[in-house]
Amino acid sequence: NYTNLAARSLTIVRLDTGPVQLIRLTPETMALQKDPRLEEESRRIGEIVRTKSPEQFWNGNFQAPVAARGHGYGAERRYVEIRSRTRAPKRGAKRSSSFLGYHRGLDFSAEPGAPVLAANAGKVLAAEPFVLPGNAVFLDHGQGLVSSYFHLQEIRVKPGDTVAQGDVVGM
Helix, strand or coil: CCHHHHHCCCCCCCCCCCCCEEEEECHHHHHHHCCCCHHHHHHHHHHHHCCCCCCECCCCCCCCCCCCCCECCCCEEEEEECCCCCCCCCCCCCCCCEEEEECCCCECCCCCCCCEECCCCEEEEEEEECCCCCEEEEEEEECCEEEEEEEECCECCCCCCEECCCCEEEC
């Protein structure tokens, strides 16, 4: 029943975490932005995160997926391409290119191989490698709430699995 969902909605009045974050991209990472698979990947991820199961799977507060403080939600990010200093730009060519984006999640840092835990109970919507987020897991917590876990070294769940808060979803 979606009427209960409205009672739990949250209105974000302002997203202002401070100055614009400058993210410098190498020619190799810029090449990823032109990867023909990204359009399909973006569509697929959008479909996953728009999942709205009517059930509520979570209980109580959500926990951090690793023992670290999250940061970066809502930050405005300017992505700038770094050009090689050894090559002179072609006549009339731009010296750099940039694009703007917004970070819509919390970043948590962990050592490689550290277990990554489910923030709360849910069902695994997807657990697979992607071009930009790398190995990723998406959990449906119900009523339109989905959490995602990116850049995993290893995925430990599969689509359709039910997880409890604190279960290992990846490393």
